[in-house]
Structure formats: structure tokens, C-alpha cells
Amino acid sequence: MKPAAFDYVRAETLGEAIEVLAQHGGDARIIAGGQSLMAMLNMRLARPKVLIDIMRLRELDRIDSTSGSVKIGAGVRQAALLAWPELATSLPLLSKALPWTGHAQTRSRGTVCGSLAHADPSAELPLALVALGGELHLRSAGKQRKVAAREFFAGMMATARADDELIEAVSFPSGNARCAFREVARRHGDFAIVACAAVATKDGVRFAVGGVADVPTARDWPRLEGSALDDALNGFAHELDARDDVHATARYRRDLVRLIGRDLVREVLQ
Amino acid sequence: MTRLSSAQRHLVRFTLNGKPVQGEAEPRLLLTDFLRQTIGATGTHVGCEHGVCGACTITVDGELARACLTLAVQIDGCELRTVEGLAPAPDRLGVLQAAFRRNHALQCGFCTAGILMSLDHYLRAHPKPSEAEIRDLLSGHLCRCTGYTPIVQAALEAAAELAELSRSDHRDV
Ligand SMILES: Cc1cc2nc3c(=O)[nH]c(=O)nc-3n(C[C@@H](O)[C@H](O)[C@H](O)COP(=O)(O)OP(=O)(O)OC[C@H]3O[C@@H](n4cnc5c(N)ncnc54)[C@H](O)[C@@H]3O)c2cc1C
Ligand code: FES
Ligand code: FES
Numbered sequence: 001m002k003p004a005a006f007d008y009v010r011a012e013t014l015g016e017a018i019e020v021l022a023q024h025g026g027d028a029r030i031i032a033g034g035q036s037l038m039a040m041l042n043m044r045l046a047r048p049k050v051l052i053d054i055m056r057l058r059e060l061d062r063i064d065s066t067s068g069s070v071k072i073g074a075g076v077r078q079a080a081l082l083a084w085p086e087l088a089t090s091l092p093l094l095s096k097a098l099p100w101t102g103h104a105q106t107r108s109r110g111t112v113c114g115s116l117a118h119a120d121p122s123a124e125l126p127l128a129l130v131a132l133g134g135e136l137h138l139r140s141a142g143k144q145r146k147v148a149a150r151e152f153f154a155g156m157m158a159t160a161r162a163d164d165e166l167i168e169a170v171s172f173p174s175g176n177a178r179c180a181f182r183e184v185a186r187r188h189g190d191f192a193i194v195a196c197a198a199v200a201t202k203d204g205v206r207f208a209v210g211g212v213a214d215v216p217t218a219r220d221w222p223r224l225e226g227s228a229l230d231d232a233l234n235g236f237a238h239e240l241d242a243r244d245d246v247h248a249t250a251r252y253r254r255d256l257v258r259l260i261g262r263d264l265v266r267e268v269l270q
Numbered sequence: 271m272t273r274l275s276s277a278q279r280h281l282v283r284f285t286l287n288g289k290p291v292q293g294e295a296e297p298r299l300l301l302t303d304f305l306r307q308t309i310g311a312t313g314t315h316v317g318c319e320h321g322v323c324g325a326c327t328i329t330v331d332g333e334l335a336r337a338c339l340t341l342a343v344q345i346d347g348c349e350l351r352t353v354e355g356l357a358p359a360p361d362r363l364g365v366l367q368a369a370f371r372r373n374h375a376l377q378c379g380f381c382t383a384g385i386l387m388s389l390d391h392y393l394r395a396h397p398k399p400s401e402a403e404i405r406d407l408l409s410g411h412l413c414r415c416t417g418y419t420p421i422v423q424a425a426l427e428a429a430a431e432l433a434e435l436s437r438s439d440h441r442d443v
Contacts, residue, residue: 001319001320002298002303002319005276005277005296005297006297007273007276008273008276010272010274012271012272034339034341035339038321038340039319039320042320042338043320049276053344104334104388104406104407105334106321106336106410109333189406189409
């Protein structure tokens with residue numbers, strides 16, 4: 001369980017990181033916190049020829065709060081976001097979800113953007129991004145673009161990011177206090193069997209589920225109650241195409257979606 | 271920009287428990303193997319090599335890190351603390367270590383180095399932890415033979431003792 005050989009590049013500016021990425025494309029990998037990538041290297045599930053370390057780029061280690069959104073740079077570790085004094089008021093959903101992302105010992109290294117780039121279907125941060133409707137800021141040599149959360153997550157650990165693109169930052173819409181999050185995992189800090197988030201919208205609620213489909217998935221509903229809510233949740237639970245695996249059966253996952261869904265939707269619509 | 275070729279070994283200089291040390295590492299060398307095999311500091315244990323068990327937990331520049339998810343070349347210029355840095359003298363245990371011993375908080379000791387590092391780091395910042403907080407912190411570690419009850423007990427006892435010591439203004443952790 002040791003990585004195959006690679007060249008290691010310690011970028012000192014964003015331009016250098018982009019340049020090396022442009023040269024090598026799919027043969028290169030960004031390493032941020034390493035909390036997912038290093039395990040993949042150790043297991044040789046990934047065998048890049050070049051590793052580009054972005055953690056010494058000061059310019060990426062910043063949280064910018066503007067009216068209506070918070071932009072988090074690729075160098076910001078999960079622990080730093082959790083310790084950000086404005087988190088509970090600016091990004092209440094994240095202040096609820098982030099403590100479920102791994103452990104203190106992994107959040108101290110893992111980055112916010114790294115989790116989004118990795119796109120594990122059970123991960124909390126992609127779920128929160130989809131629930132809030134945030135966007136990713138991507139950069140390649142001579143090009144910048146923004147991609148909305150729903151378009152970014154393309155499949156299990158697959159995203160709309162091109163091989164030569166770096167995630168420079170992510171923006172989350174801020175301020176919506178009417179939100180709720182709940183997760184069921186074997187132990188606190190393990191990957192979710194099912195994780196759900198609900199956010200109040202102008203005309204009702206957005207309900208998002210992680211851990212069931214290949215990507216975190218959301219539905220927008222008007223103000224639903226009683227059997228109308230139950231029907232909507234049941235339909236959604238089936239549309240997610242849950243599968244049996246070593247952690248849980250598909251049926252148990254659907255049950256969780258319905259049960260947690262009812263609680264969370266009621267909570268934010270109160 | 272620094273580019274380290276895969277085909278060569280590169281000099282890595284860092285501080286280990288307050289002392290400057292150095293060694294040579296290929297880019298793909300894990301920090302666990304570098305510490306244990308190149309530097310000879312075998313206190314840091316290796317269990318799973320994918321970040322799950324916590325046996326290899328150390329601090330890098332004051333933050334907790336899995337050494338098995340870190341490359342040796344990444345810690346050039348950093349300050350590392352490992353379990354070897356916990357005892358105040360070769361024949362004396364630190365407060366936390368002594369509490370582990372009193373409470374039988376280890377049997378085989380395989381998980382212990384990592385758990386001690388997490389607790390040492392946590393107690394410095396949180397002198398009055400609750401049992402729930404200690405258990406949350408320990409979720410990042412697997413102990414397969416002792417069970418967590420005596421470990422939690424040792425942690426709480428050590429916290430109380432350290433709080434007492436800092437009241438009487440001792441700074442001997
Ligand atoms: C024991 C353990 C438990 C965990 N539990 C959870 C959990 O419950 N929930 C959860 O969500 N995660 C969990 N994780 C994973 C989480 O800790 C990682 O931090 C996260 O998935 C990846 O972030 P990173 O910064 O460590 O990225 P890395 O591991 O460095 O990179 C991950 C991937 O993203 C790419 N990448 C990283 N940054 C960028 C960027 N800026 N631009 C382009 N590509 C980039 C890399 O090339 C790589 O493919 C766990 C990890 C461990 C070890
Ligand atoms: S050996 Fe590093 S976490 Fe298990
Ligand atoms: S003491 Fe044996 S694994 Fe913890």
C-alpha cells in the first residue's frame with residue numbers, strides 16, 4: 001500500500017499551478033488536504049505522474065464574505081471554516097453539516113474545495129452546496145468559468161471539472177437561517193448512509209439527499225403538508241434509485257429519506 | 271516553484287519535537303515510513319495507511335495530521351510533534367501518559383501513540399472537556415483491544431489534573 005512514483009511540484013503562485021496542470025492535464029493531480037487523494041495513491045487507485053501541491057499558495061487561503069454569498073478559496077481547510085466566527089450566522093447549514101465531515105484529525109487537513117472536487121456521493125459539503133445552490137469557480141490557463149452545483153456533480157466521484165482546471169474557490173449563498181441537516185452513519189464521522197438537508201425557499205422548501213444516488217440530489221417543493229408531503233417524499237425516495245451495499249439496504253435508505261425528510265421539511269416550514 | 275523528480279531522493283529538513291533533523295526522501299515516500307525508517311522515530315505507528323485508524327496521528331505546525339496521508343517532502347520546513355515528545359524526561363511520564371497507565375487505557379498499545387497525540391493537542395486548547403467532546407475526538411481513532419471506556423476516563427482525569435497544575439502555575443504537561 002505505497003504510492004506509485006510521481007514528480008512532486010510545490011506551487012508558489014496560482015499561475016504556476018495552472019501552468020503545470022495545463023502541461024500535464026490528466027497525468028497531473030492537485031493535492032490539497034490529501035485526506036482522500038493520499039488513500040487513493042496508497043491503494044494505487046490513482047497513479048498520477050505529477051502531483052501539484054497547492055497548500056502553500058497564500059492567495060487561495062481566504063474566506064470572502066460579501067452581501068449574499070461567501071466565497072471560500074481552495075486553500076481553506078475544513079477546520080478553518082468551522083472556526084470562522086461568522087459561520088453560524090452566514091452559513092448556518094454548513095455550521096450544522098461540517099462537524100459530520102470526517103473527524104477533527106481529518107478536518108485539520110482536508111479542504112472545503114477538495115471535498116467538492118472529490119465528489120463522494122455521501123459527502124456533506126457537496127450536499128450542502130446543492131441544497132443552497134452554490135457555484136464553483138474554475139480556472140485553467142487563460143480561462144475562468146463558474147459552474148452551478150447541480151451541473152458540477154456529474155456522477156460518483158465525477159464532476160464537470162476538466163483535467164486542466166483547478167477549483168479556485170466555491171461560493172455559497174449566505175444568510176438563510178431556515179435550514180436543517182441530519183445524517184445517519186455507523187459512527188459519527190463515518191461517511192453517511194443517508195444525509196439530508198432542507199432549506200426554506202421563497203415559495204416552499206428545497207430538500208436534498210446525499211448518500212443514496214450517485215450525486216447529491218435536490219427537489220424544490222411548494223409548502224407541502226400531511227399526505228402531500230409524504231407522497232412527495234416517497235416518490236423522491238424511489239427516484240433516487242437506492243442500492244443495497246455493505247452499509248445498508250436500499251429499503252433502509254428509502255425509509256431514512258422519508259423519515260428524516262418529513263422531520264426536516266416540517267422544521268424549516270414551521 | 272519547486273519540482274522534485276520521482277527518480278531522486280530529496281533533502282527534507284524539519285523540526286521533530288523541538289530538535290532539527292533531516293533525511294532524504296523520494297516524492298512518493300509517506301511521512302510514516304520516513305519517520306520510522308529514515309529518521310528512526312518508531313513511536314508513530316502504522317495501521318491502515320488510509321487515514322482511518324488514527325495510529326499515525328501527529329501534529330504538523332501545531333495541527334493534527336495523519337502521517338500516513340502526508341508525504342515526507344510536504345513537511346520540509348515544518349515543526350512536527352510525535353509521541354516521543356510527550357514525556358518530560360526519559361524516565362518520567364507526562365500527565366496524560368501517567369493517566370493512561372493508571373486507568374489501563376492501553377493493552378497492546380498499538381493505537382496509543384495516535385490517541386495520545388490527539389488528546390495532548392486537544393487538551394491544550396480545551397482544558398475543560400466534556401465526556402461527549404472527548405468521545406467525539408476519539409471517533410478519529412480505532413482501538414481494537416482496550417475499548418474506549420478506560421481511554422475516556424484517562425483523558426478526563428488528565429484534563430482535571432492539568433487544570434489543577436495550571437492553577438498552581440506549573441507548566442509541565
Ligand atoms: C478517516 C476519514 C474519514 C472521512 N470522513 C468523511 C466524511 O464523513 N465526509 C466527507 O465528506 N469526507 C470524509 N473524508 C474525506 C475528507 O476528509 C477529505 O478532506 C475530502 O474528501 C477531500 O479534501 P482534501 O482537501 O483532503 O482533498 P485531496 O485529498 O487533496 O484531493 C481530493 C481530490 O480532489 C482533487 N482536488 C483537491 N483540491 C482541488 C482543487 N482545488 N482543484 C481541483 N481538484 C482538486 C484532487 O486532485 C483529488 O482528486 C474522510 C477522510 C478520512 C481519512
Ligand atoms: S495508519 Fe494512518 S490512519 Fe491508519
Ligand atoms: S490498545 Fe490495542 S488497539 Fe488500542
